[in-house]
Amino acid sequence: MSPPATTKAPAGEKRAVVHDKREAILDAALELFVERGFFGTAVPEIADRAGVGAGTIYRYFDSKEALVNAIYRQQKTQWGHLVLADFPVAAPTREQFRLLWMRMAEWATANPKAFIFMELHHHQRYLDAESRALEQRMLDLFTGVVVSAQARHELKAGPPRLIMGIVMGAFVGVIRSCVEFDQSLETADWKLAEQILWEAVRA
Amino acid sequence: MSPPATTKAPAGEKRAVVHDKREAILDAALELFVERGFFGTAVPEIADRAGVGAGTIYRYFDSKEALVNAIYRQQKTQWGHLVLADFPVAAPTREQFRLLWMRMAEWATANPKAFIFMELHHHQRYLDAESRALEQRMLDLFTGVVVSAQARHELKAGPPRLIMGIVMGAFVGVIRSCVEFDQSLETADWKLAEQILWEAVRA
């Protein structure tokens, strides 16, 4: 069940698409899982949208469940890398907050479906141990940031889960309000939202 | 198609169980839809958990879809009544905010699964026109409150959807953080969260 070897682009084409079918499958599945849910999406539908045969999906993924886990981990990892890259551990909390918020906003604006995908698939029973562990690591990272900011008295005291629930929940709320109404948020709106939330949680 | 007639309680038992099977089905389905999603839940599973035969579900609901819509409307309506009853239109926004938040907290603490159910099933394609209309009416009510509070300069200016997205998103975030960790929030936590959010959106 090893995925087909990466197809090298013929010489002469710069930066040729590699594993394009695998990517097409992941993209199509992500969209459909967001639109219809995991159980509401049929594998042949994914194949159709990806422009491949139904059997082809099983050359890249062991099962539908493996596919959803692959998407989850891919997105979660990518998201973590982009959001947490070179995180300024020593900077003031105000700056850390702004940085995290705006990076999240940037990523979520660029990949709204991926963001919603991750939201919807939290804690679903088809996520395997590895996906759950990854989720937990990301959560721990954020919790650490909150706890140390509280220790410095730059964030309000209170259960860290409560603080994080509020901030992340509000972030999701902003995204959803814009996806549901098919509108895109302006940078100005993101900045306003960031301002509002900072005032909410600052010490 | 019409549900079986209400069974009158034998005299002597006040307000005895009425339509108990229908209620059992609604309760079981609500739980399962939250745990596994609509498509992830098999009708016989609902019947099992409700303690009735599979066919019995179809004496009370035309289809699985009708069942999910019935739950959605029941919960949404109940929630609306409890949260908006005697809404103090003329009161200061600070008071309105506290009232809404604490009522929502009360209801969501008492019915956490119902709350999550409503969140998850927003805008799903198996919701029918009536359910969507109900959702829209509730949304309009809240939007009205926000807009008039903004007009009085008691809430921050900005797109009302953004404000509402933040507040409702944060509320959901609080609920989820507690359901996911199987912990119940104390009244003190709810008050803290209320305080935080009010500081976020106040003018």
Add this chain to the structure above:
Amino acid sequence: MSPPATTKAPAGEKRAVVHDKREAILDAALELFVERGFFGTAVPEIADRAGVGAGTIYRYFDSKEALVNAIYRQQKTQWGHLVLADFPVAAPTREQFRLLWMRMAEWATANPKAFIFMELHHHQRYLDAESRALEQRMLDLFTGVVVSAQARHELKAGPPRLIMGIVMGAFVGVIRSCVEFDQSLETADWKLAEQILWEAVRA
């Protein structure tokens, strides 16, 4: 499983309906079996059309199969009695033929659904041994008439089954052509048909 005792009409009502539910069930079932077939008809539909509860059917008949057999035997027997009553064994074939045909026509005109019912349910696997035996006795009676008429050289020679198939088939064809077009046959048409068929089979 004995049928409920005949309900005597209260004194004062002359000629009261007796076993009216049983009759209503038989009538409703006959109609529905003709319209939709045996397997295409649901027992509760029969109950609805008969104006009784679904359970009531099982007070009069052991099962759906018992019901269809009861109808089959009732109609076949009634038909046999009316058509063959006082059959003039010694009369010329011409007269016998006319008598049989016109009696059949009379009965089929009065009970078109019953006639079609008997046609449709020939040799179906839900007919039990007794119904089949009854069918066979009726067939033997007719065959006897044909054979002895052939012996007297008043009917064409040839396999008796062929002759009977032609005559009975033609009779059914006439009935169906009129039922399918929702028209009723005039006595003149029946006489014409009789004339035609007699000329077909006479020696």
Add this chain to the structure above:
Amino acid sequence: MSPPATTKAPAGEKRAVVHDKREAILDAALELFVERGFFGTAVPEIADRAGVGAGTIYRYFDSKEALVNAIYRQQKTQWGHLVLADFPVAAPTREQFRLLWMRMAEWATANPKAFIFMELHHHQRYLDAESRALEQRMLDLFTGVVVSAQARHELKAGPPRLIMGIVMGAFVGVIRSCVEFDQSLETADWKLAEQILWEAVRA
């Protein structure tokens, strides 16, 4: 929904089996619908007899209803082509009658189940508009033949439906009498029947 592409026979085998599964399904369903009726036949039974998986039926036909309509149209069309090919419009009615009868006999002897299938499924509610229209066209063709023969005074006068009902009914009666007794008719019998019916309807 589109049936799988026709499998080309390997070179060397002329006219090899093409669409064999589709044919197998049609054949199995035809037999079973005749034996047990439409509602009395379960789809998996059809699959079993056809030697395919249950799901396979749905690769070729949208539904059980679509399947019965496909059979009806296939048989009706085939029958029409064979019986009416090169119909000698100008020939004497005697000749036309013999030709039609013997062709029908030939076809019905070769495909007795198909013939009975068409008889049984006339005017059933699962036949769709197209099937009904086809049936009507065939009926109109025959009616035209009868009417013009009557105009030439070569057939008895009388309602054309009556004449056709008699002839077609008699034909069906002959077929059924032979199917029911599991015997095959000799050519001599068919000729005798033809003679009998001609004498019935000739002017």
Add this chain to the structure above:
DNA sequence: CATGAATGAGTATTCATTCAT
């Protein structure tokens, strides 16, 4: 490697039958 026809286990739904009232 890629395909999609084929499969059969699984799903929603129906319906003959029972039985408490």
Add this chain to the structure above:
DNA sequence: CATGAATGAATACTCATTCAT
């Protein structure tokens, strides 16, 4: 006796997965 709510076995149909080409 009569009822109709309740049931669960059976049915039409779907879909994840396989495998011959």
